[in-house]
Amino acid sequence: MIRPVSSSPAGAKASIAGTDPIAAKRLVLATDLDGTFLGGSTAEREQLYRWIERNRDTVGLIFVTGREVGFIRQLTSDGCVPRPDFVVADVGTTIAAPDAEAGFAPIAALEAEIAARWGDAGARVRTALADVGGLSLQPTDFRYRVSYDMNPDRFDQRAFGIVADLGLDALASDNRFFDVLPRGISKGPSLRRLLADLGVPDQRVLVAGDTLNDLSMLALGLPAVAVGNSEPALLAQLSGHDHVHRAKAEGAAGIAEAIRRFGYLSHNAA
Numbered sequence: 537m538i539r540p541v542s543s544s545p546a547g548a549k550a551s552i553a554g555t556d557p558i559a560a561k562r563l564v565l566a567t568d569l570d571g572t573f574l575g576g577s578t579a580e581r582e583q584l585y586r587w588i589e590r591n592r593d594t595v596g597l598i599f600v601t602g603r604e605v606g607f608i609r610q611l612t613s614d615g616c617v618p619r620p621d622f623v624v625a626d627v628g629t630t631i632a633a634p635d636a637e638a639g640f641a642p643i644a645a646l647e648a649e650i651a652a653r654w655g656d657a658g659a660r661v662r663t664a665l666a667d668v669g670g671l672s673l674q675p676t677d678f679r680y681r682v683s684y685d686m687n688p689d690r691f692d693q694r695a696f697g698i699v700a701d702l703g704l705d706a707l708a709s710d711n712r713f714f715d716v717l718p719r720g721i722s723k724g725p726s727l728r729r730l731l732a733d734l735g736v737p738d739q740r741v742l743v744a745g746d747t748l749n750d751l752s753m754l755a756l757g758l759p760a761v762a763v764g765n766s767e768p769a770l771l772a773q774l775s776g777h778d779h780v781h782r783a784k785a786e787g788a789a790g791i792a793e794a795i796r797r798f799g800y801l802s803h804n805a806a
């Protein structure tokens with residue numbers, strides 16, 4: 537059990553972010569959740585989360601995740617996990633900011649192209665993939681994606697061609713998930729769009745991830761870390777990307793290792 541990291545009540549304004557615009561922060565951590573920010577031991581997670589809260593004036597936080605915003609709201613509701621300044625959720629198909637009710641509101645201007653590229657394709661996707669082996673439709677109705685749980689032993693590779701014929705992108709990750717996304721949309725392009733809109737300088741960013749659906753953001757060319765427990769298929773794809781630190785430590789401890797290695801902050805070492 538991780539103890540609360542913020543001294544103010546859950547959802548209170550003071551726990552959301554420091555008072556400075558995120559573009560002025562010395563570090564903006566853009567991190568995947570499962571296996572990355574939520575990975576590592578309880579003690580390692582608590583250490584990183586407390587360090588972030590102590591340094592909110594100079595550290596910005598963006599979650600870049602396959603999860604939906606409802607999960608993030610729940611995750612951060614008891615103050616044990618720091619609340620992000622912004623989120624790129626639903627594998628890059630949602631770009632949102634905290635709203636007054638301590639939830640997250642989509643930023644319509646940044647999502648316009650995502651919606652246009654999706655073109656209300658949900659029903660077409662579900663019909664086209666209905667009989668494909670090894671795919672179980674996830675029960676949630678997402679706005680701009682269709683997602684499946686994947687059984688790798690039964691998975692029929694023809695699914696990739698079917699999705700391409702629909703004019704959409706397919707993304708298999710962690711040998712467990714199969715996402716159908718608008719063409720050209722994933723974590724990386726949506727994070728890039730958000731950072732550009734916010735005016736965050738590239739050298740202030742640290743991107744962190746652990747599976748193949750993180751590849752598009754780890755490969756942006758921004759300072760990045762693949763945490764120690766990363767999926768082998770991700771590490772293989774990162775060959776030649778020398779800007780990506782391969783951490784020895786896992787999950788949250790791998791992020792802390794990268795913060796130290798890249799030397800973002802000279803005080804209060806993570």
Ligand SMILES: [Mg+2]
Nearest residue numbers: 568570571746
């Ligand atoms: Mg992950």
